[in-house]
Amino acid sequence: MVLLALRYGSNLISVESYDENNITASIAITSIPLERRGATHYWLGLASLDDLRTNTLESAAGTLVSQYSGFWYLNQPDPSDGECVHVTITEETQSWSLTTCESLQPFMCRSKACPTGSIHCSNGNCINENFKCDEQDDCGDGSDELDCPVNCNFYLASSGDFVESPYFPHKYAPLTNCKWTLEGPQGHNILLQFQEFETEKTFDTVQILVGGRTEDTSVNLATLSGKENLTNRSFVSASNFMIIKFSTDASVERKGFRASWKTEPQTCGGMLRATSQGQILTSSGYPDQYPGGLECLYIIKAQNGRIITIEIDDLDLNENEDFILIEMEIRQKVKQLLDLLAVSTTTKE
Ligand SMILES: [Ca+2]
Numbered sequence: 465m466v467l468l469a470l471r472y473g474s475n476l477i478s479v480e481s482y483d484e485n486n487i488t489a490s491i492a493i494t495s496i497p498l499e500r501r502g503a504t505h506y507w508l509g510l511a512s513l514d515d516l517r518t519n520t521l522e523s524a525a526g527t528l529v530s531q532y533s534g535f536w537y538l539n540q541p542d543p544s545d546g547e548c549v550h551v552t553i554t555e556e557t558q559s560w561s562l563t564t565c566e567s568l569q570p571f572m573c574r575s576k577a578c579p580t581g582s583i584h585c586s587n588g589n590c591i592n593e594n595f596k597c598d599e600q601d602d603c604g605d606g607s608d609e610l611d612c613p614v615n616c617n618f619y620l621a622s623s624g625d626f627v628e629s630p631y632f633p634h635k636y637a638p639l640t641n642c643k644w645t646l647e648g649p650q651g652h653n654i655l656l657q658f659q660e661f662e663t664e665k666t667f668d669t670v671q672i673l674v675g676g677r678t679e680d681t682s683v684n685l686a687t688l689s690g691k692e693n694l695t696n697r698s699f700v701s702a703s704n705f706m707i708i709k710f711s712t713d714a715s716v717e718r719k720g721f722r723a724s725w726k727t728e729p730q731t732c733g734g735m736l737r738a739t740s741q742g743q744i745l746t747s748s749g750y751p752d753q754y755p756g757g758l759e760c761l762y763i764i765k766a767q768n769g770r771i772i773t774i775e776i777d778d779l780d781l782n783e784n785e786d787f788i789l790i791e792m793e794i795r796q797k798v799k800q801l802l803d804l805l806a807v808s809t810t811t812k813e
């Protein structure tokens with residue numbers, strides 16, 4: 465959630481006064497249907513520090529807030545319930561409680577307002593609108609330069625389109641630096657597929673980045689060069705952003721590339737029902753690589769009195785960066801069972 469908010473240059477909302485609590489409550493109430501109020505929670509960007517021994521909460525932006533400024537539910541804050549603050553919406557107000565941080569809940573973000581004559585950067589900064597497309601990075605994350613066709617920087621926001629190197633299918637120019645920033649609807653992945661690809665090997669490269677709207681919020685998915693047959697390979701971003709960068713050196717040009725991109729709804733996570741027959745759960749794209757930036761929550765339920773068994777048959781994760789967390793719920797309290805961090809095979813729980 466914190467990542468998602470950062471991709472839009474904002475942070476999770478943190479509430480520090482009575483007025484702010486009322487404002488966020490009214491925003492939440494108007495965006496949640498009447499029949500779901502009272503049963504609906506959303507995340508505040510606050511977490512308890514040191515099990516509340518110092519009476520302090522920390523906001524997603526890193527500021528410290530006293531627990532006494534909270535609008536807590538009866539018998540809350542109880543650090544044994546978890547570390548993260550969520551709120552429960554009732555008819556017209558919201559009350560806070562602590563809970564475990566792993567569940568996927570709605571959340572609210574806050575970003576700075578920019579004065580007239582200035583524009584919003586993707587990292588939350590505001591800059592004078594005259595600094596847009598002047599080939600200088602004034603935002604600090606390059607977002608004032610990402611939508612500048614005159615400088616070969618294209619911003620494409622849709623559910624799909626195509627991207628091709630300049631002058632394709634004729635040769636591209638030496639010393640080219642182009643960038644395409646693709647943005648699909650929220651909750652969708654981006655899939656990129658090349659129809660043709662030919663550049664000077666090693667010296668003229670196409671780089672694919674996924675994660676956020678800017679390079680500093682993204683990770684490198686692939687760097688391509690040479691003559692490659694990529695028609696059977698697709699490049700997937702688990703977020704609704706993808707960046708394609710094309711750079712060439714001073715000599716030897718080829719025809720370049722043509723690729724199409726489309727979006728598809730994210731399908732990971734969901735409610736599953738355990739039965740006496742075993743069922744198989746796989747990560748997105750298995751047995752191929754899972755896309756970067758995934759965050760999936762599966763809730764497995766069984767009939768009362770039944771035991772749920774999970775057997776891991778095959779596990780291959782990026783060590784220390786990607787993980788699977790298995791938790792169980794006893795009397796509505798969630799306890800952590802297993803945290804799979806490293807590469808290993810055949811574990812049984
Ligand atoms: Ca600029």
Ligand SMILES: [Ca+2]
Pocket residue numbers: 664667668712713714715716717
């Ligand atoms: Ca070249």
